[in-house]
Amino acid sequence: AELTADKTEDATFRMYSELGTAGYVDMASMMYGSLPAGYYGVSDFDSYNLSGTTVKETILVGKTACFRCPIGCGRVVQIDQGKYATGRFAGPELEVTGTMGTLILNNDAEALSFANKQLDLFGIDTISGGNTIALAYYLISEEKITKKDLDGINPKWGEVDSAVKLIEKIAHREGIGNLMAEGSFAFAEKFGVGELAVQVNGLETPMHDPRGFSGMAIAYATSPRGACHMSCDMYNWQMGVTDEGLDVESVDRFDNEAVIAAKVQDFRCVTNSALTCHFYPIKADELAEMMRLVTGWDFTLEELVKAGERIFTLQRLINLKLGYDNKNEGLPELLLKPLDGPTERHVPDIEAQLDTWYKYRKWSRKTGKPSKSKIAALGLSDLS
Ligand code: SF4
Structure with missing residues (x-):
């Protein structure tokens, strides 16, 4: 107990406890530029709506913790109305706030929560799956692929509905989802642009851009x-x-x-x-x-x-x-x-x-x- 007594005063401890890992969104985005946006190409995206602070003031209804953890960084959100209704469910943490938020230029916390729930329910890793989906947005915007390549889905920066459709396709390995389920490198390489997949040794990068932290x-x-x-x-x-x-x-x-x-x-x-x-x-x-x-x-x-x-x-x-x-x-x-x-x-x-x-x-x-x-x-x- 002596070894842990003073930890509750630690600023990081308090931030994760009060705001969850997404409490770090504002700092990462605005102070350090380490939260990537627009598939790693945008530096001035306003992520305020997605931050742990905003979530706490809007859709947060509780928190969760791993066994006996005094921090309890897990979030519980509740959205009962509208097309992104999640009911009571685990709220977005930092990584998915990146991949299904800033990385696709979405600043709607309810839409983000819905995409997060879909990824969770299908058991898809939010970093790898989210990155691969965000890559589809990028490749479409750069005209490296067309909506025909995505089975008629036409992702546009800022909207989440295409991401939700792609999550389902990946989960069922249906059509383009069968390829995207192999990850971003396999997906990009199929279209001759493997070098555009942001990954190292086959694993997609988490939401900590090395340009912000060397x-x-x-x-x-x-x-x-x-x-x-x-x-x-x-x-x-x-x-x-x-x-x-x-x-x-x-x-x-x-x-x-x-x-x-x-x-x-x-x-x-x-x-x-x-x-x-x-x-x-x-x-x-x-x-x-x-x-x-x-x-x-x-x-x-x-x-x-x-x-x-x-x-x-x-x-x-x-x-x-x-x-x-x-x-x-x-x-x-x-x-x-x-x-x-x-x-x-x-x-x-x-x-x-x-x-x-x-x-x-x-x-x-x-x-x-x-x-x-x-x-x-x-x-x-x-x-x-
Ligand atoms: S032990 Fe679990 S609840 Fe506690 S800070 Fe770590 S991830 Fe969050």
Whole structure:
């Protein structure tokens, strides 16, 4: 209890508790430019209607929490009237607020909630599914495809009805939905424009644009499973989260902070293994203390840091055995276009970040393989 007593005063804790993860929408959109809009090409979209604050004042009727979580970031909304009636249902969190909101230039929270419900009911991932649908909007607007390619559906920026129809097609793998169910790269490639799909290593990017937080570039490029914000949440750290025990303190969100990203990746391997939520502001030394209390082991901060590095390195060794090719580490071209607004036309230098990251990890930049000495130091020689 002593270890957690002061957490309720933490600003992030309070924001997620009061407003859900969509409480971050205003900041992400207007202050940092990290919430992508118009399929990664628009920097001045007004997302106010979608923010956790607005949702709280309009359609919110309750909140939910994972077992015994004191934050309770889950939202419950209720919409009983109109074409987007959801009844009482789980409300939109940040990621779907991006994919079914800003990414298709929709600023109607009720329409967003309805699309969110459809995705949830069909069990479609809101990031991958939402991104793939948003790509359809983009490809139509760029005249790379026609409505005939989408079985007569003609998505227009700002409207959600086309997205809802595409969700159903994907869920039933019907017509174009059969292809879109394979994800954005497969979908775009079929029309000869695979490079326009915003994904890394086959996984669609979450709603944390690397032009707003440079560290998300190396996070997406080197994640063990493609563009993933759960393996490395650099947006949090480049907004000011620090950890003395990890020696992590961001200086500037536009800097090459690939060393910090590597440390965060390792730390997230531990918190993800310990099932500690990213939204809970726990420090590395506190987690080590909790491990000691729960297991009775003499578990130090240094061992925790090493365990994280061991897990991350093991993931790479497994991926290499499965055919991982580090030549695919990079960013899709739409994320390398400068935008006006809060990102100040910043574009991360991913090659420089990769150089820094590989050097810090003592892995081969050429092959992507951890060095023999590093593998041995982590006790993984038998597995390499
Ligand atoms: S554990 Fe995390 S995801 Fe679950 S309710 Fe708490 S803050 Fe939200």
